Amino acid sequence: MMNNAIEVRALRVRRGGNLVIPKLDVTIPSGSVTGLLGPSGCGKTTLIRCMAGIQITESGHVTVLGGPAGSAVNRARVAYVTQSSSVYPDLTVRQNLDYFAALCGGSDADVVRALEAVGLTDRGGALTGELSGGQRTRVSLAAALLADPDVYLLDEPTVGLDPVLRRDLWKLFNDLAADGRTLLVSSHVMDEAGRCDRVLLMRDGELIADETPDGLRRDAETDDLEQAFLVLAERTAA
Structure with missing residues (x-):
């Protein structure tokens, strides 16, 4: 390296x-x-x-x-997580991560691990646009984790x-x-x-x-x- x-x-x-x-x-x-x-x-x-x-x-x-x-x-x-939300507000948290997993070749298990890593396991079904700013940032971070x-x-x-x-x-x-x-x-x-x-x-x-x-x-x-x-x-x- x-x-x-x-x-x-x-x-x-x-x-x-x-x-x-x-x-x-x-x-x-x-x-x-x-x-x-x-x-x-x-x-x-x-x-x-x-x-x-x-x-x-x-x-x-x-x-x-x-x-x-x-x-x-x-x-x-390279993953860039911005201050402003970079995920889709009209999709649920899980739908966002399923979409990004499909783009980068991630699995369902990868999505589950990413949700757990950012502390959003219990928010997978929540509409992303209705989350707080800090929670939306965590969804963006989870999407970055999926790309490894x-x-x-x-x-x-x-x-x-x-x-x-x-x-x-x-x-x-x-x-x-x-x-x-x-x-x-x-x-x-x-x-x-x-x-x-x-x-x-x-x-x-x-x-x-x-x-x-x-x-x-x-x-x-x-x-x-x-x-x-x-x-x-x-x-x-x-």
Whole structure:
């Protein structure tokens, strides 16, 4: 397996005439959970869209699994779970997953396992459009699990979830990484940084830290990861 699943070099992106990412270099190791954290509007979603190959860039290169982001050879190997729902609201949860299983060659047993993994076993018959936002995100995540990709790009997948479900999903993420999958998980909740192998902290389109959780605590001289972000942000501004 290659050492880095994703490599970003000299990336520069404008959206709506605004410079969102001025210049960014980062690598995402294979078989790991990397957290992408920072306040809303700092460029997390734009960066993930670049890795998914659906964002127009001004300059730079994004390589995923050895090929250009979004290339045909990688479409079955990369899953992108967006903040907004990417499943059909007029189908039930089970109908959505049966459909996606048919597309990727999954079985009925695969659908059952995916429902269990995201905590929706008892909601299979519910109309997807009537679920909460957090539940719809979990349906999208279950659909991604059915494809069994090598790379998961997850944009704020735990928003709106209760602490128990958040804990269970993070266990799932770490289990996937232990099986050799690569996950990039974005969040604006700093306590989730402690659940990651590595943490990328973003502010105003730039990385202000690329470290392990313990490295962040050490650099900022605090055990509180939210306080660590504030210390590093102030240090960068200075």
